[in-house]
Amino acid sequence: MSPADEPAAVAAATPASRLAAYVRGGGVIVPLLTTFLAFLAGGLVMLVTGSDPIATYEAIWKGTGLQWLFPWTTGDERELAAVNLQQTLIITTPLILTGLAVAFAFRAGLFNIGGNGQFIVGAIAAVWVGSSFADLPSLLHIVLAILAACAAGAFWGAIAGVLKAATGAHEVITTIMLNWIALWIGVWLFYLGGPLQTSRDPNLPVSEDVVEGAKLPVFWGDPILQGLHVGIFIALAAVVVFWFLLNRSTVGYEVRAVGFNPEAARYSGMNVGKNYILVMAVCGLFAGLAGSMDVLGWQFRIATNDIQIQLIGFFGIAVALLGRNTAVGTVAAALLFGALISGTSQRNLDPTVFEPSLASNLTFIIQGLVILIVSADVIVLGLMARARGLIGRRRPRGAAAEGEP
Amino acid sequence: MQAEAPALELRGITKRFGPVVANDGIDFDLRPGEVHALLGENGAGKSTLMSILYGLYSPDEGEIRVNGEPVEVDSPSRAIELGIGMVHQHFMLVPVMTVTENIVLGEEPKRGMLLDVREGARKVKELSDRYGLAVDPDAVIEQVSVGMQQRVEILKTLYRDARILILDEPTAVLTAQEANELFEVLRTLKEDGVSIVFISHKLNEVLAISDRVTVLRRGEKIDTVPTEGATEESLARLMVGRDVLLRVEKEQAKPGRPVLEVEDLHVRDERGLEAVKGVSLEVREGEIVAIAGVDGNGQLELVQTIAGVRAPEAGRVTIDGRDVSELGVRGKTDAGVAHIPEDRQLCGLVLDFTLAENLALREYREQPISNHGLLSIGQMRARARTLLGEYDVRGGTPDTLASSLSGGNQQKVAVAREIASNPRLLIAHQPTRGLDVGAIEFVHGRLLNERANGRGVLLVSLEFEEVRALADRILVIYEGQIVGEFPPDVSEEELGVAMTGGGGRGQAAA
Numbered sequence: 001m002s003p004a005d006e007p008a009a010v011a012a013a014t015p016a017s018r019l020a021a022y023v024r025g026g027g028v029i030v031p032l033l034t035t036f037l038a039f040l041a042g043g044l045v046m047l048v049t050g051s052d053p054i055a056t057y058e059a060i061w062k063g064t065g066l067q068w069l070f071p072w073t074t075g076d077e078r079e080l081a082a083v084n085l086q087q088t089l090i091i092t093t094p095l096i097l098t099g100l101a102v103a104f105a106f107r108a109g110l111f112n113i114g115g116n117g118q119f120i121v122g123a124i125a126a127v128w129v130g131s132s133f134a135d136l137p138s139l140l141h142i143v144l145a146i147l148a149a150c151a152a153g154a155f156w157g158a159i160a161g162v163l164k165a166a167t168g169a170h171e172v173i174t175t176i177m178l179n180w181i182a183l184w185i186g187v188w189l190f191y192l193g194g195p196l197q198t199s200r201d202p203n204l205p206v207s208e209d210v211v212e213g214a215k216l217p218v219f220w221g222d223p224i225l226q227g228l229h230v231g232i233f234i235a236l237a238a239v240v241v242f243w244f245l246l247n248r249s250t251v252g253y254e255v256r257a258v259g260f261n262p263e264a265a266r267y268s269g270m271n272v273g274k275n276y277i278l279v280m281a282v283c284g285l286f287a288g289l290a291g292s293m294d295v296l297g298w299q300f301r302i303a304t305n306d307i308q309i310q311l312i313g314f315f316g317i318a319v320a321l322l323g324r325n326t327a328v329g330t331v332a333a334a335l336l337f338g339a340l341i342s343g344t345s346q347r348n349l350d351p352t353v354f355e356p357s358l359a360s361n362l363t364f365i366i367q368g369l370v371i372l373i374v375s376a377d378v379i380v381l382g383l384m385a386r387a388r389g390l391i392g393r394r395r396p397r398g399a400a401a402e403g404e405p
Numbered sequence: 406m407q408a409e410a411p412a413l414e415l416r417g418i419t420k421r422f423g424p425v426v427a428n429d430g431i432d433f434d435l436r437p438g439e440v441h442a443l444l445g446e447n448g449a450g451k452s453t454l455m456s457i458l459y460g461l462y463s464p465d466e467g468e469i470r471v472n473g474e475p476v477e478v479d480s481p482s483r484a485i486e487l488g489i490g491m492v493h494q495h496f497m498l499v500p501v502m503t504v505t506e507n508i509v510l511g512e513e514p515k516r517g518m519l520l521d522v523r524e525g526a527r528k529v530k531e532l533s534d535r536y537g538l539a540v541d542p543d544a545v546i547e548q549v550s551v552g553m554q555q556r557v558e559i560l561k562t563l564y565r566d567a568r569i570l571i572l573d574e575p576t577a578v579l580t581a582q583e584a585n586e587l588f589e590v591l592r593t594l595k596e597d598g599v600s601i602v603f604i605s606h607k608l609n610e611v612l613a614i615s616d617r618v619t620v621l622r623r624g625e626k627i628d629t630v631p632t633e634g635a636t637e638e639s640l641a642r643l644m645v646g647r648d649v650l651l652r653v654e655k656e657q658a659k660p661g662r663p664v665l666e667v668e669d670l671h672v673r674d675e676r677g678l679e680a681v682k683g684v685s686l687e688v689r690e691g692e693i694v695a696i697a698g699v700d701g702n703g704q705l706e707l708v709q710t711i712a713g714v715r716a717p718e719a720g721r722v723t724i725d726g727r728d729v730s731e732l733g734v735r736g737k738t739d740a741g742v743a744h745i746p747e748d749r750q751l752c753g754l755v756l757d758f759t760l761a762e763n764l765a766l767r768e769y770r771e772q773p774i775s776n777h778g779l780l781s782i783g784q785m786r787a788r789a790r791t792l793l794g795e796y797d798v799r800g801g802t803p804d805t806l807a808s809s810l811s812g813g814n815q816q817k818v819a820v821a822r823e824i825a826s827n828p829r830l831l832i833a834h835q836p837t838r839g840l841d842v843g844a845i846e847f848v849h850g851r852l853l854n855e856r857a858n859g860r861g862v863l864l865v866s867l868e869f870e871e872v873r874a875l876a877d878r879i880l881v882i883y884e885g886q887i888v889g890e891f892p893p894d895v896s897e898e899e900l901g902v903a904m905t906g907g908g909g910r911g912q913a914a915a
Contacts, residue, residue, distance in 0.1 A: 248782070250775045257766070260757040267714055267744070267752045268766040269734035 063348030092338030097290035098316025109259035114175025116313025117182035122288025125152035131208035153288015161280030165273030243327035410473030418467035445621035446841035490562020552583035661690030664861035670720035695876030703885035713737035741829030761789035761803035813844030
């Protein structure tokens with residue numbers, strides 16, 4: 001049987017099958033190569049703008065706190081690293097979840113651009129429950145606030161699913177629109193005179209504060225200095241749920257079948273539309289959960305400004321793409337972006353090496369490059385195939401004829 | 406020194422894809438003005454060999470000679486320079502452009518800086534007339550028949566002065582009538598001295614058109630024989646490597662109670678037009694009922710409705726006397742309907758799924774494959790292993806992706822899954838389309854086996870041979886209606902007339 005004869009060419013129909021081909025094509029090498037290329041290009045940008053890329057990357061690395069993981073980091077350095085690493089992991093937590101929100105959709109052949117909106121409605125639900133019902137027992141209060149956020153996110157995601165199933169409206173368009181609707185609902189709720197604006201000061205466009213009992217416990221570092229809350233474990237648990245749901249349940253089996261080939265799924269008796277709704281709801285649930293982690297874990301309130309500059313849902317796209325929509329890959333990619341965001345922040349980056357306000361743009365550059373390179377997976381795969389000599393092994397015309405008798 | 410060097414000669418061509426040897430030291434020669442058939446099962450290496458010749462792949466070993474001169478064919482444009490033209494199985498035409506525009510694309514006649522359309526059209530007309538191709542230079546591609554599109558592809562190569570023509574499974578997309586027209590064209594080309602490589606796995610066509618036949622099997626050249634003196638049986642043996650049952654032998658049907666009853670069924674197609682107009686039919690236990698007809702006469706919609714993929718407009722579908730008209734695929738499956746769809750790659754299989762996952766598509770919600778929504782991967786694999794063995798699926802383990810199998814083996818997977826669901830009614834829609842003789846024999850055997858096991862089989866096919874070989878009763882569908890019923894010994898002519906709307910001796914069923 002020769003691979004050239006019949007199959008191969010026919011596939012590559014849905015985004016999910018293209019991504020599957022991408023995953024099969026390069027294993028773990030492609031994402032590593034992608035990251036390397038992105039950092040390389042980022043370094044070039046620094047070089048062009050007159051900075052020393054090596055010193056800058058070193059300073060960013062210090063800012064991430066990841067050197068805490070190495071036993072030879074000791075003394076004051078270790079304490080500082082611990083604080084930095086806590087910040088990195090605080091950001092990694094919602095990134096894992098919004099990454100899952102995009103990855104799950106991808107596996108069903110859908111492109112969820114709505115992680116940001118789903119995150120915002122989740123955060124709104126969490127801040128509302130978390131700042132009300134002050135008499136509830138702490139654990140119950142936390143659980144309720146999280147569930148409310150999940151439900152709100154799931155509802156928000158499901159809207160796009162219903163629109164797709166019922167009318168065929170493309171989810172990319174609807175989720176982008178829903179992002180804006182979520183954003184302005186949030187601004188309206190918490191703006192001066194808004195229904196959920198704080199009663200503390202009529203001139204502050206923020207929500208009420210989450211009560212003490214509804215805050216997620218901090219297990220590493222000082223709660224006053226924003227130590228690491230338990231949300232990271234909830235995010236990791238969600239990763240396990242994601243993997244199990246997708247690979248070991250009939251629900252995930254249907255989701256993947258619909259993602260790869262909706263027509264064959266329909267012929268097998270699956271309800272494709274229902275699957276779209278379900279998938280978008282699950283995506284929204286992950287993103288909504290992310291919103292509650294931030295609100296209950298370290299922000300404790302929502303300011304209208306924060307909503308308007310919120311980008312965590314969009315970082316989720318880069319996380320999912322770089323993580324190739326797998327469970328483990330998403331965690332790794334979330335950690336990478338969490339470290340980058342944290343390492344280039346005002347608070348963590350040494351301003352004498354590189355201006356932090358510029359450095360955070362570097363994060364965006366790298367994020368953009370990752371999306372660009374992954375989307376143009378053909379480029380990387382093509383380069384690899386060429387290197388392996390599978391395609392285009394052309395000799396210059398006429399050169400071979402000399403070898404012939 | 407021979408008086409005349411071969412137009413084309415391949416010597417010891419070897420091509421490997423990783424561990425797979427697609428071509429193993431193949432010798433092949435093409436005399437001027439001959440039609441040389443390249444015969445082999447799917448995956449035997451025919452297309453690979455021709456892709457090498459056309460410059461799409463470079464061989465690992467071996468050499469190519471054109472008119473006795475060693476050449477390096479490193480790209481299709483080089484192949485064209487050498488006078489080699491290829492007509493692919495899937496046409497490479499721009500649908501919105503005219504015949505002339507498609508033909509001159511890349512070689513446009515120019516006047517100054519402008520495209521000289523009239524000159525192009527004139528040349529196309531001239532070539533078309535010379536070879537009796539009957540092509541209208543100004544027709545738009547998307548509006549002409551498939552047969553015409555193929556002739557445009559042939560013209561494209563002639564326009565570039567091809568003297569060696571490679572046709573990759575040219576009849577796969579044609580009706581019987583169009584295939585005969587194509588053969589006429591090939592004979593004219595041959596008389597003009599064009600040498601033709603005719604790739605096929607259809608024995609009767611190879612016998613009808615070729616002068617010599619080279620048989621490939623699993624990447625190796627088995628033999629080259631003159632067509633004169635060869636028979637379908639002798640070629641099939643070379644191709645498959647064992648004796649093949651070309652005529653299906655079946656026992657007398659013992660029809661029992663009706664399994665499927667369709668009454669006055671009306672179905673609309675995708676565009677909202679009525680595609681099935683009042684069809685009534687019955688399939689009994691232990692019989693094969695074939696629906697014969699020219700493609701696009703409502704077969705697809707009829708089958709989809711019985712299988713539950715499409716909802717009927719009016720009428721009744723009953724299985725074992727139970728009304729299942731309104732049920733979807735799941736309801737129909739539970740009622741005992743299994744369905745081998747027409748397009749295995751689009752509807753029958755999830756190509757990015759493993760074979761184990763594909764084989765579970767009917768039963769993933771049931772014990773023991775799943776339990777309360779949890780999949781048992783072990784059970785899926787174990788069941789797949791059994792079925793893959795039972796159905797002789799080659800080149801795949803339970804963890805192989807369906808996309809990496811050849812067409813015949815993909816079809817075996819779809820057939821295995823549907824039959825394993827233990828149905829009352831098995832719908833087989835074009836179950837052997839694009840398969841080679843070995844796989845066809847296998848699928849036919851399975852369908853007869855189901856019949857012997859007392860199942861009702863509804864076969865939809867465009868192939869005369871298949872319909873007559875398998876069916877106990879033949880229903881002819883024309884423009885959404887059953888226009889006649891025939892016994893299996895009906896003549897091809899009679900069936901052909903009925904299929905194209907002429908009156909038949911069969912009693913009208915509606």
